[in-house]
Amino acid sequence: MTAQETTPRSASLIVILGDQLSNDIAALRGADPDRDTILMAEVAAEASYVPHHKKKLAFVFSAMRHFAKELTKSGWSLRYVQLDDPHNTGSLTGEIARACSELEMYRVIATEPGEYRLKQAFADIPGIEILEDDRFIATHAEFHDWASGRKHLRMEYFYRDMRRKTGLLMQGDEPIGGQWNFDADNRKPAKADLFIPRPLRVQPDAMTQQVLDLVKTRFHDNFGTLEPFWFAVTREDALDALEHFIDGALPRFGDYQDAMLDGQPFLYHSVLAQYLNAGLLRPLEICRRVERAYHEGHAPLNAAEGYIRQIIGWREYVRGVYWLRMPGYTEENALAAKRPLPGFYWTAKTDMACMAAAIEQTRDEAYAHHIQRLMVTGNFALLAGVDPHEVHEWYLAVYADAYEWVEAPNVIGMSQFADGGLLGSKPYAASGNYINKMSDHCAGCRYDVKKKTGEGACPFNPLYWDFLVRNADHLRGNPRLGHVYRTWDRMSDAKKQAYLDSAQAVLAAL
Ligand code: FAD
Ligand code: DLZ
Ligand code: SF4
Numbered sequence: 327m328t329a330q331e332t333t334p335r336s337a338s339l340i341v342i343l344g345d346q347l348s349n350d351i352a353a354l355r356g357a358d359p360d361r362d363t364i365l366m367a368e369v370a371a372e373a374s375y376v377p378h379h380k381k382k383l384a385f386v387f388s389a390m391r392h393f394a395k396e397l398t399k400s401g402w403s404l405r406y407v408q409l410d411d412p413h414n415t416g417s418l419t420g421e422i423a424r425a426c427s428e429l430e431m432y433r434v435i436a437t438e439p440g441e442y443r444l445k446q447a448f449a450d451i452p453g454i455e456i457l458e459d460d461r462f463i464a465t466h467a468e469f470h471d472w473a474s475g476r477k478h479l480r481m482e483y484f485y486r487d488m489r490r491k492t493g494l495l496m497q498g499d500e501p502i503g504g505q506w507n508f509d510a511d512n513r514k515p516a517k518a519d520l521f522i523p524r525p526l527r528v529q530p531d532a533m534t535q536q537v538l539d540l541v542k543t544r545f546h547d548n549f550g551t552l553e554p555f556w557f558a559v560t561r562e563d564a565l566d567a568l569e570h571f572i573d574g575a576l577p578r579f580g581d582y583q584d585a586m587l588d589g590q591p592f593l594y595h596s597v598l599a600q601y602l603n604a605g606l607l608r609p610l611e612i613c614r615r616v617e618r619a620y621h622e623g624h625a626p627l628n629a630a631e632g633y634i635r636q637i638i639g640w641r642e643y644v645r646g647v648y649w650l651r652m653p654g655y656t657e658e659n660a661l662a663a664k665r666p667l668p669g670f671y672w673t674a675k676t677d678m679a680c681m682a683a684a685i686e687q688t689r690d691e692a693y694a695h696h697i698q699r700l701m702v703t704g705n706f707a708l709l710a711g712v713d714p715h716e717v718h719e720w721y722l723a724v725y726a727d728a729y730e731w732v733e734a735p736n737v738i739g740m741s742q743f744a745d746g747g748l749l750g751s752k753p754y755a756a757s758g759n760y761i762n763k764m765s766d767h768c769a770g771c772r773y774d775v776k777k778k779t780g781e782g783a784c785p786f787n788p789l790y791w792d793f794l795v796r797n798a799d800h801l802r803g804n805p806r807l808g809h810v811y812r813t814w815d816r817m818s819d820a821k822k823q824a825y826l827d828s829a830q831a832v833l834a835a836l
Contacts, residue, residue: 335433337362337363337431338431339426339433339434340354340357340364340435341437343366343436344366344387344389344604345440345603345604346605347393347605347606349396352457352458352460353435353457356435359402363403363404363429364397364404365405365421365425367421368390368407368414369414369421370417372417376722376723379548379549379689379692379723379725380548381550381552381691381726382725382728383541383545384537384538384557385557385559385600385604385692386604387540387541389560389606392560393560419448422434422451422454432452435454436448436454436455436457440459440603440729442648442652442653443730462642463488463491463492463638464491464642469642469650473647478751479748482506482507484642484643485635485639485640488638488639488642489501489638494638495617495631495634503631508627508628511580511581512632515582515764515765516582516585516586516587518587520578522587522590522594523574523575525592525596526558526566526570528558528563528566533559538552550688550689557600558606561606561607567598568598569615571598572615572624575593575594575595576633577624577629578629579629579633580633581629582594584697584701586695586698586761586765587766588683591691591693592695595695596633599727600692600726602637609637609641609642613633613634613637613638616634617634644735651745655734655738655739656718656730658745659713659714659744660746661711661714661744661800663744665711666712671685677772677773678771678773678784678785678786679768680768680771681702681703683767688703689724699721700740701754701760701764704717704740706785708741708753708793709755709789709790710789711793717737717741717742718733718737718738740754747804752804755793755794756790758773758786761775761786778825779824779827780828785832788824788829788832789829791814791826792829
């Protein structure tokens with residue numbers, strides 16, 4: 327036995343953050359209920375570092391309160407500070423200092439915060455020990471090793487390593503089905519008459535109702551519709567939401583992963599990211615459940631593989647990129663985009679039907695699925711040359727699943743190409759044609775998706791070419807864009823000018 331193992335440890339303050347609501351979180355693992363005290367605190371600083379959507383605030387606070395209740399039931403001694411506690415100092419570091427002083431504790435144990443700003447702030451706390459957050463499949467060291475020496479990071483190769491590491495959908499060393507990735511099968515447009523299940527809706531209990539009242543009073547000016555509030559706020563209900571997804575939507579998740587339909591905010595998506603990111607669900611348990619659904623013949627391989635790839639591939643990969651590139655990643659602006667975020671991102675008042683649909687459902691549900699985030703609101707901001715930092719702050723505020731470690735690489739890297747192509751090999755820029763192919767929005771739009779320029783033309787069409795021309799210095803040399811620039815080069819001068827003039831008219835109207 328080492329000296330450390332034999333010497334009894336002094337009482338510690340165990341810190342649990344609002345997105346660390348897992349009973350096997352690192353900070354709890356070595357803790358002793360008879361000796362240590364857990365601190366959880368609702369604080370103004372976390373509630374306002376971006377103007378969070380009302381549903382996101384209600385979700386985080388209610389899930390925190392429910393988790394605290396479970397910890398107390400399991401015998402932990404818990405100090406829970408509510409937002410309206412008159413002694414609340416307003417910040418997590420302030421609450422840790424206050425607890426240490428009042429409880430006369432000199433040792434603090436925390437699991438590393440998911441955001442850089444908080445990790446930095448925690449590093450300065452006297453007597454703190456920060457443990458690695460091992461709720462992820464790749465450790466920081468593993469990602470670092472994988473990334474070092476590579477000029478371009480590509481998710482696909484990282485994903486294959488994660489398949490090998492977890493054994494998910496593997497047969498020995500080979501991927502089940504003989505292919506790593508079935509993405510090519512996952513691009514079907516959806517039809518309005520398909521049966522579309524809805525995510526599980528949970529009735530708010532008395533504790534959630536109190537939080538809803540708090541959010542109504544304290545955050546009435548924040549973006550978003552608060553009620554009906556239907557998110558799960560406990561692990562038990564989040565597990566039910568997982569089962570509900572497996573039963574209903576998973577079998578079609580693959581086929582319609584990229585589709586968009588008017589009035590169908592969720593399609594066949596799982597709507598589990600907010601539970602996963604807050605710690606109510608674990609990435610591997612979700613993936614193993616999906617794998618089982620495939621083996622039991624309930625879901626086809628393209629659905630199971632496509633879903634598992636999002637979690638052990640994309641989710642792990644973007645986290646790796648975040649920690650590799652912070653600090654500074656959220657300030658990157660490779661294309662020097664400077665336009666302020668148009669006001670309609672907050673009001674949904676725009677005649678563009680696809681944008682209005684994505685923003686309205688974001689307002690109502692604190693949710694939009696991946697293709698809406700990437701190819702509608704993200705694509706528009708990219709084409710219009712909106713300052714990527716403003717775009718980043720919008721995404722961080724409006725989605726219930728948004729934390730910087732996952733949001734920033736998706737926005738700064740994948741969607742806005744502001745990291746110059748570290749995360750994606752080409753910008754996700756598209757004209758109205760893509761949206762028309764993957765959705766039914768254009769049929770009900772004031773704009774004509776087939777019209778390329780002039781009055782009534784779909785704004786995505788001229789903006790697309792304007793974006794490419796404006797950023798030719800950065801993008802012309804990209805081998806994946808060679809054919810696009812060749813198309814531009816072949817256009818007549820009059821046509822080129824019509825595109826550029828129409829784009830200027832759209833931009834001036836913003
Ligand atoms: P599903 O479509 O059912 O996918 C299953 C799960 O895979 C998700 O729950 C999520 O955990 C994971 N996943 C899928 N795609 C990604 C991805 N690109 N990166 C990381 N995880 C992924 N995801 C967040 O969790 N938080 C964010 O703040 C966030 N911001 C985004 C911003 C932009 C511009 C884009 C393009 C994507 C963003 N994503 C974000 C990724 C993705 O859009 C969401 O994870 C997904 O829409 C959540 O809904 P869902 O649970 O129904 O996902
Ligand atoms: C998102 C959030 C909010 C809104 N409020 C709190 C809070 O009051 N207390 C807390 O501990 N955590 C909160 N969180 C989650 C944190 O912002 C999150 O832990 C950090 O951003 C790190 O990912
Ligand atoms: Fe969107 Fe253009 Fe289609 Fe209107 S016409 S819905 S703006 S893509």
